[in-house]
Amino acid sequence: MTTGQTLLLATLLLPAIGALAAAGLPARLDRAGRVTGTVFAAATFGVTLLFRPPDAAPATDARIAPWTELDLPWAPALSLRFHLGIDGISYPLVVLTALLTMLCCAYCLWRVPEPGRGRLLVALLLVLQVGIQGVFLSLDLVLFFVFFEVVLLPMYAVIAVWGGPDRRRAARKFVLYTLFGSVLLLVGVFVVVSASGTGDLVALGDPAVRPMTAGMQLLAFVLLAVAFAVKSPLWPLHTWLPAAHTEAPTVGSVILAGVLLKMGTYGLLRVAVGVAPDGAARSAPVLAILATAAIIAGGLICLAQTELKRLIAYSSVGHMGFVLLGIATLTATGLQAALIGNIAHGIVTGLLFFIAGGIKDRLHTGELDRLGGLRETAPALSGVLAYAAIASLGLPGLAGFWGEAFAVVAAFERGGPLWITLGVLAAVGAALAAAYFLRLLRRVTHGPATSAVAGLGAHARLGPGELVAWSPLVVLTLALGILPPLVLSYSADPVAALAEVFGR
Amino acid sequence: MTTADVLIGALGAVALGSGLLVVTTRHVVRAGLWLVVALGAIAGLYLVLTAELVAWVQVLLYVGAVVVLLLFAVMLTRAPIGASDDLDRVRWPGLLVGAGSGAGLAALLIDAFRWTRTDLPEPGTAERLGAALFRTWVLPFELISVLLLAALVGAIVVSRPDIGARRRG
């Protein structure tokens, strides 16, 4: 077994073991359990940092050229292989997942939402990590589906147990709606498998493999696209998101927005587009139109939102719209934009939800009317909030910019009235984003302090957990804004290989 | 029209008529009696169709045992001897389903056989049929003995409350 394969296994095994360890500890050792979980999360993060691309790109005409892969038989009768691999498209997402999980676990060392039992929360976070990283790492369609399903119930539990007042309903909505998505994924996966005779993503990406008929490709792509659209989420399949985000505990929201949604966009890029390019090419305009609609709708709805976390949730809808628009263009530019937009959204929105959680923990309300003048009593908090909001509205020089701007560029590259129009609308949507985020800042940080805010007192300062969990994200936001190659350099080659299929 | 046909027609008429009465009469006890008639007529049909053994078994087992059991049950459940009006519930579903199945089945069979004519085979006497049973159908025969044993034991244990009560404690 090579080092790379060991790393791949470790990426999935470490969190799993950590989860068992954390959950296994008795109640009186709750803190110890949290520490254990955090240690394992940190170890996993360390492992993910060890992945390195090969010096020489392997000579293959397959679209996917993993840096390292691990391919074991599992259940041939179900056309299921335990086929893991990592490449430039999945690597940044894996690292992001490991990072956010680690930060969330660390955050739980200091702050455990009601009703306590933090070690179980940490354990669930680690289980989530297994599922999500599994999705990013699997090179087998069925395995991909299995990991996709693994995520559902832990997230349900996180919301339903540690969530806000209306958590049960939100959790049910989340789990049922996203299950609806993943059963379509199941059907789609086996449409592909039975049509092309293999579930191996690498093989499916290989021109040598018998390609599916156009009709089959369209069917497969539509099924897969809907499945991933629910997860991403793509307007109008998004309505589970606000409810879930509003009720979920802070760490839940962070993971949800930070990496869970990415499973959708990654799946669309790697699986849907990867295995059914013709289908993708044929349905790209529809996808693009919906994505643009999501951008505009998300912006408008945010303008009328009155609750902090709900607003951020809807802003996610808008941002994911940009990512999906980028994918829909099927150009190298667009795909690159989508990838970096994905990562940026993960970092920035994760930070935003951390901050929103911090505010709600302090003031016990997210209603904008009851907030205000935060910069008077809690300058640091409001400062970070302003920073994150500005990053999220796509200010050049910060992480959010590249994905959004170059989604528009990609649309212009496609040319033609439709794509130009979509690009223009997307740019307008970006302006809307500025509008609602400034509205948010004006309501929350500026103006006179409301009674709730004024009574903040000593709580105003940032706690150690917050400093630990937030600072990396703050730094990354700026770093990615100034040095996009942090992501792009890895994804350039695979994206080029993929875009080649479309002659772009 | 052969004699067989005539006999079949006559017996069939009896069977159908009495069968109709079984499901329509308002006297519980009479229903049992009409059932005897119907089963007897069918036994007759078996005879005409040269299924001798089957006919006798029908008479013995059905008329002899089953109907008696049924009548006992009628008595034990204190069924009114006279006519009673609450034996049936609304009739239209029964008419619908009954007519549907009967007519459909009849149509199917009639369409399949039309007015074809066949000669009756050699009668299924006891030895012929016994041979078939004990050569071909040994396994189900063995198995059904288990079934009967189970039915016997079960019927006894269910209908005698004292069993098991004795064991309590």
Place this chain on the structure above:
Amino acid sequence: MTVDPLGAALPAIPLALGLAGLLLRGDRRVPAAVLGVGGATAALGVAIAAAARGPHGPDSGHVIAEFGRLAVTFGTWLDGPAGLVAVAVAVVALCVQVYSVAYLHDDDRYAPYAAQVSLFTGAMLLVVASGDLIVMLVGWEVMGICSYLLIGHDRRLPEAPRAAVKAFLVTRVGDVGFLLGIVLLGVRAGSFRIADVFAADLSAGTVTAACLLLLAGVAGKSAQFPLHTWLPDAMAGPTPISALIHAATMVAAGVYVVARLFPLFERSAPALVVLALMASVTMLLGALSALGQDDIKRVLAWSTVSQLGYMTGALAVGAPAAALFHLLTHAAFKALLFLAAGAVIHAVGTNLMASMGGLRERMPATFWTMTAALAALAGVPVFAGFWSKDAIVEAAWHATTGDGHGPLPRGVAAVVLVSACLTVAVTAAYVVRLWRRTFGGEPRSAEARAAHEPPWAMRGPLLVLAVPTVLLGFAGLAVGFSDRLVGGGWGDAEGAMPLRAATPVAHLTWLALVPLALLVAGGWLAWRRDPAAPLPDTATTRLFANAFYLDAVQDALVTRPVAALARAGRRADERLVDGAVDGVGSGARGAGGLLARVHAAALPRATTAVLGGAVVIAAVVAIVVGVA
């Protein structure tokens, strides 16, 4: 893969120091001041070095991001105008930093303030130095957000947050166009490097579309009609910030970018026509609105709008040199004006001229410097403003008579000319009014009576800026200076501006008499009135005071509809989209209840189900598979 070190250092230093400053706690005044002033000084040093080195061609730059075929490079292009503008920016920034130390002496959020000013400066310098459109966009937007933060800085003013949001949003709306313009150019030219864009052969349609889109952004940043409404409200910010925004950074950026990309604009007559009309309306509108204000800072703000009109007008008539010349002089005297006004406000404690008056004896330094600045603004001979404004009028005249640069139709040029001349008169009127109402007559309030000179930290910058205010105009007479302004100093480097300034930018001709006459007329009209008396309340004055009610128009046409749309969108999302989802859920539940009730029955229903089901299924299947 080389980057001009000076060009890189120019924005990098203030930006880095600004970011560092953001990490300071709000009340750490000393380190914050060190970082702020230090940053500005360093920037000034680099800028002077760059200017001294002379024009420098575009460097190949360093690729920072590759999206498919398109690459974003960090490259610089310190041509002539860039060097000069950089110096101006740095000077003003330094003055503002120094001045702010005193002006915000009792503010516990000084540290972020100073840091943001540094970022602001750095961003502007990035725009100035960048040789890549995307990188330029970065600076452009960062400037926007900094203006937002700084305008909203003052916590005492309730309108400050609103003004800040307005400033950012209005400019952002323009920036949508700016972004799209850049994208269009980049995609069509296959590169975002300005030099490459110049070199690429773009269809006329593309150029026109791109230029018009860019103009939207320019109008936003440079407060051109109809996107000028944010600028007067931006007065809510601290006075030094107003100085920074009005003099050297924000508003200058738009004009500068058009000048930088003039080789493109030159190719598109429609774009220039739009620019010209925009300019004509803006300069007159701004001047008349200034006439109607009583808040001293608002008068200056409107004057900025109007002066920016001059610059864009100059660009429209194909005289970028004149535009940049006016940009520089304006930077000097407008900064001075604001800082002086700040001193006055600092002393009197109000913005309203109604409660000023008679400050001439009480704060002589302020009086004299401000007088010079006002003279420059009005265009009184020998003062800087006179030369630059004269150059513009002259360029407009040439364009009208047809021997000017640029493809602007003569008719349109005439419009620019007329409006420029009229504006001269109006400008003289409000300048004189302001001067007399503030310094002349008797004090009209206790504060005014008790007013005194500001501390040296504030007085120093006034004196420093007074120098260029008086003398900078004469630079226009030097050919070398003029050559730099048009950017052509150095042979034929790729994409060099085709213009050549055979003659100096500024030189006296008989044409200068026309504005002078109008100047005197306007000034005399204002002089006749009693400075103490407020404006008569007539429809006209109300129209001026409310800036032609364009805010109301904007509110009715844009703000409210969008808000309504947003509310509708939210309702639709909750009622329709989510309603459908919940509907499915409750529908399933309802169906379940229905079926459950069907099963809440007695045994016979089960038997009926079996028999009936058998019949029905048999019938259906038989029919489907075709039994008969």
Place this chain on the structure above:
Amino acid sequence: MHPVLPFTIAALLFGIGVYGVVVRRNAVLLLMAVELMLNAVNLIFVTADATIRAAVPHAGQSFTLFVIVLAAAEVGVGLALILQLYRLRRSVVVDELELDEEVSA
């Protein structure tokens, strides 16, 4: 002999049995109706045996025998259960055997 006659009779008999099963409320009567159905089935078997060439001689009649025995066993057990039910609730009206409870709206 025309097989269609006994076949038709069997079909109609089955229909009658079905009717009885559906309308009868008394468990014992219901059982009688079931017997009619089973007899119809038997009749079909026997007729078929006499009509067609079976792969195994007398298969139909053998089947009939098994069905008769099965029926007997079923009746025995069924009556025992019905009597037990009667002991428990003094009634053999099948309408009183609830299938499923009323759900909360």
Place this chain on the structure above:
Amino acid sequence: MRIDQVALLPTYVAAATAVLALLADLVVPGRRGAVAGVTALGMLGTIATAITVGQGLDDGGRRTAFCLGPDQCSLVFDPATAIVAGVFAALALGALALSVPLLRTGEVPAGEYCFLLACSMTGAVVLGGARDLITLVVALETLTLPLYLLVGLRRGNRAGGAAAVTFFVVSVVSTAVALLGAALVFTATGGVHFADIAGAQVAPAAEPLLKVGVILLLTGLAFKVAAVPAHAWAPATYDGAPLPVAAYLSTASKLGGVVALLLVGVSAARPVLGTSGLTLAVLAVLSMTVGNLVALRQRRMVRLLAWSSVAQAGYLLAPLGALLAAGGRTGPAVELLVAATVAYAFFYVVLEFSAFGALVAVRGAGDGGEVADYRGLARRSPWLTAVLVISLTGLAGLPPGLAGLFAKVAVVRSLLGGDAVWLAVVVALNAVIGLAYYVRAAATFFGAPPEGPALEGAALEGAALEGATPEGAATDGASPELVKPRVSWPVAVAVAVAAVVAVLVGFAPELIMRAAGTFS
């Protein structure tokens, strides 16, 4: 004709088990333990013989008995038969283990109870090898008839009596329908052996007879798997029967139905696969939809499981429904579909049994009770909760227990292999409805006990492992029947084994897939 007695060994052992149980009851009256022990041994023996005989087969080989021709056999003993026999015996053994608390109460006569269970097992053991209609029918009846009695065996239990009669009546009626179908098939083909039926040259005039016969046969047999429309008995019967019997009904009896449907619908109905395919498709769609929707509204635990098992019957039949698509009738496709059905049946049986087992462990000899009675279970018995959660989520087709997930995967995969996309979509969407109630039930385990509204929301294992209130308060606050039960060891073993198997096959689905591959 030669009779291969070895092929009959498992049947003999099974029958002997029944007789032994009866004898033991006579020899050592009142010694329930002894009787149960003897029966258990017999069942173990059945398993053992089934396995050994199965192992004895040279690969691809089979033993036959009572043959008239090469294929005209009443009994065929091939690997599939061995597996089925073993599984049936194992389920019977499990049911027996679960019955221990019931037997302890003395509510039921131990001897007869064990005897009837063994009889039912005997029928099941034969069923797997039956290759002609007569044997099939008799075996099915031998499997079913003892169950009427087992359901109603509890003394003076009104619910039990009613349930027994309900079960019985519906059973005889649907048996009559099935027999009618058999009669028509015989009339059309003149064969009773599946081989004869499959190979018969059917006169065009008789074609309709054959088709309708198959339809009626399948519809009648659908009763055994509690598929709509022959499903209405299930909730009443399961809820009225003792929990162990309900467990046996919902696993062994259902599995028997599946085997019978496979034999008739695929082996026998070769010439008219399209017909049986469409019939089964209709049954499947009706079952899963109705079952899931009604299950949404159930308040009693067992009824919830009963309705869910109706839905599961739908998933079970779905793959065979693909036979109606032309693409599903090609040789390999048929094998795929059959294998998927069997695989799903095995996965289902394991999960369902462990679910019922956990219920027995929680409720002892009592009935299932209301779903609400299980609130706070997690705090009291975390392990049982874990088993229940794994089983329920598994039945819903989701992790943590991968078994259910792979079950769904197998079904969908086969359906798409058989070109029945629409059916796959129906299955998928039903899975969503299904999750709604499974997850609701699972969530209640973690809810605070009814008396402790203060604990509202205090949930998840944590509640079990520590409890937000002092342990004393927690137990006091619990509804009485939920005070931590003393689980008798046979039950514990049975549940443990079932849970372990469930988890195991989750990680090694290939075990089940390979077993399923031996069919058809």
